[in-house]
Amino acid sequence: MEYEVLAYYYFGTIEDPDLEVKNHKEFFKTQDVKGRIYISNKGINGQMSASPESSNAYQAWLHTRYPEIEFKIHHHTEHAFAKMTVKHRTLVAMGEEAEAQDGGDHVSPEQWAQMIENKDDDTIIVDVRNRYEWEVGHFEGAELPDLDTFREFPEYARNLKSERDPSKTKVMMYCTGGIRCELYSALMKKEGFENVFQLQGGVIKYGQKQGAKHWRGKLFVFDDRLVTPISEDNTETISHCHFCDTPTDTYYNCANMDCNELFLACKQCVSTHKGCCQSSCESAPNVRPFQETDNPKPFRKLRK
Ligand SMILES: [Zn+2]
Ligand SMILES: [Zn+2]
Incomplete structure (x- = not known):
């Protein structure tokens, strides 16, 4: 199954952010979508994955009110998020006000x-x-x-x-x-x-x-893909395994749930260390069992 991963934002006055959140949730009830959308009185910041039908429907729906929004789209074989979150929240966390x-x-x-x-x-x-x-x-x-x-x-x-x-x-x-x-x-x-x-x-x-022209390595993204090529010609790996220094651009969250540190590792080292970022994490009290995979996903803290 083919999914579209959408990234977009809008800067402009949203008179009633809570209503906009409610409208989004209502619209999504009948759609195949997952993602993270923040809405404030200053605009919208959205990242989501959707079936092609839902992607088209959502873009059309949003464009009727915000025609200037530009959707950037990647393709992926599954949803890139675990669930759909729509929240009234600051678009970008910042230490100082800026417009x-x-x-x-x-x-x-x-x-x-x-x-x-x-x-x-x-x-x-x-x-x-x-x-x-x-x-x-x-x-x-x-x-x-x-x-x-x-x-x-x-x-x-x-x-x-x-x-x-x-x-x-x-x-x-x-x-x-x-x-x-x-x-x-x-x-x-x-x-x-x-x-x-x-x-x-x-x-x-x-x-x-422009493809990968003047770009080195790959792109980190804030969804299940973690790292993705920016174009079809983007195959370069510039980063290294944090243990043995061989080239890799695969990120893992440390299997020690009290650590959860994001680290780069090659397949062999991550398996040797059972998914942990360092030896001391392997013997910590809350370590998830390590599962070998080609596409590790970001670990979300379990809700208690
Ligand atoms: Zn290694
Ligand atoms: Zn760790």
């Missing part, structure tokens, strides 16, 4: 590829994602802000200002589907950077339009 309307200039995948090709010393490419996402794939020449959490991003921008002239520096920003850049590019501008660009539609859309 999408104050964000950087949108750049198409074609323009983005050209900007990478013409990149000079006054240009930096900033990866607006976490280290575990960066590790399995990123744009060539990009840099990853050294942050523990994205709450530290404004501080990163301020430090950058002491190293680079904010009026001359061209800042190219990208993330998975584009939503994080909408807000973090606004923060970058707020800190005084005048030339800020964001990759429209993120890496997902880039892969569909």
